[in-house]
Amino acid sequence: MKRFADVICVPAEKYAEYVEKHDNIWPSIVQMMRKAHIENFTIFHRNGYLFKYYEYTGDDYEADMKKLSDNQEHQQWLEFTAVCQKPVETAEVNQWWAPMDEIFHIL
């Protein structure tokens, strides 16, 4: 199992919309995330920042992520929620959620 965390911004005027969309996430998206071996997926918020945490339990991360990114409904979900997000200033070009490094862990 490998742990992942990413960060992105949510403009204040888009926060309620972002939460409302996730309160009503399309069931197909949840299903395909589980099939992609994504577990314990959580989003936290503070002061305009969103912090995403999840665990990958499969054995081919690249292949599982490609399946998600190739899926048309998944693309639609990302576009649907992307209007509520803004990459952090230090994100690379074409990077949406910006990855964080795991620097410490206790089981």
Next chain:
Amino acid sequence: MKRFADVICVPAEKYAEYVEKHDNIWPSIVQMMRKAHIENFTIFHRNGYLFKYYEYTGDDYEADMKKLSDNQEHQQWLEFTAVCQKPVETAEVNQWWAPMDEIFHIL
């Protein structure tokens, strides 16, 4: 089980020291965190920000946290690592790690 996340800053010139201290965390600290029902404890870093994620699996969070904060060795550990940290601008007075809100979760 309840999930927690907190955020704090690490000045660039203190990052290496922070990581080095956690690479050599005192075994007693790990032991007392486990006794306090803290599990899956992870710290992530990006661009001067530290995100802490953990799960609390006990049934009296306040009491377990008080045991930690009353413990002298635990206080020493916090002082030892605090020199590498700086609260985020939106932290309240006397708040060190600033709490984030869980807004979405998929098991």
